Amino acid sequence: MTTNNNIPSLYEWAGGMPVFEKLITDFYSKVLHDELLAPIFKHMSPTHQQHVAHFIAEVFGGPKSYSAEGGSHSKMVQKHLGKHLTEQHRKRWVQLLVETADEMHLPEDPEFRSAFVAYLEWGTRIAVINSNETELKMDEEQPMPKWGWGEPGGPYIP
Numbered sequence: 001m002t003t004n005n006n007i008p009s010l011y012e013w014a015g016g017m018p019v020f021e022k023l024i025t026d027f028y029s030k031v032l033h034d035e036l037l038a039p040i041f042k043h044m045s046p047t048h049q050q051h052v053a054h055f056i057a058e059v060f061g062g063p064k065s066y067s068a069e070g071g072s073h074s075k076m077v078q079k080h081l082g083k084h085l086t087e088q089h090r091k092r093w094v095q096l097l098v099e100t101a102d103e104m105h106l107p108e109d110p111e112f113r114s115a116f117v118a119y120l121e122w123g124t125r126i127a128v129i130n131s132n133e134t135e136l137k138m139d140e141e142q143p144m145p146k147w148g149w150g151e152p153g154g155p156y157i158p
């Protein structure tokens with residue numbers, strides 16, 4: 001998906017769906033070996049990784065796979081209700097995902113990494129807030145979030 005100005009989406013810049021699927025699969029391998037996060041995820045559904053990859057890819061301007069599979073922003077939020085996540089969990093989650101992105105050599109330009117980390121900060125903080133609620137407080141029809149290049153603009157031009 002490309003905008004009118006031929007600016008690539010974050011999804012395209014990252015390398016498309018295979019990159020998101022590998023990123024999230026490798027990330028959860030780390031999570032399951034992490035003493036802080038493993039207990040939270042050890043009973044996750046077999047489709048968890050794929051759903052998270054599809055969710056993030058869609059937010060970053062990729063195909064609407066998560067929505068097509070029956071997902072929505074509110075359905076994602078609901079998965080976190082009552083999970084009682086803490087700031088410590090959130091920080092470790094972000095740290096492991098950024099480490100995985102480094103190991104996979106996701107684009108390392110400042111513009112991409114700024115937008116990537118900004119989304120992780122935003123998304124994980126929302127996850128923690130919702131995890132400490134017991135019922136959904138948002139409009140179920142709320143559209144999927146969309147994330148773009150943000151303040152630094154982009155893409156990177158050497």
Ligand code: HEM
Nearest residue numbers: 044045047048051052055076079085089090093123124127
């Ligand atoms: C950008 C941030 C995040 C996104 C986009 C995200 C996305 C998702 C999605 C799409 C699901 C549903 C998966 C499915 O349908 O099987 C989910 C479930 C879940 N998420 Fe997140 N999440 C985020 C942050 C976090 C954080 C920071 C934690 C904890 C440290 C967390 C813990 C969980 C748990 C425990 C579930 C339920 C797992 C299961 O029982 O299958 N999430 N998340």
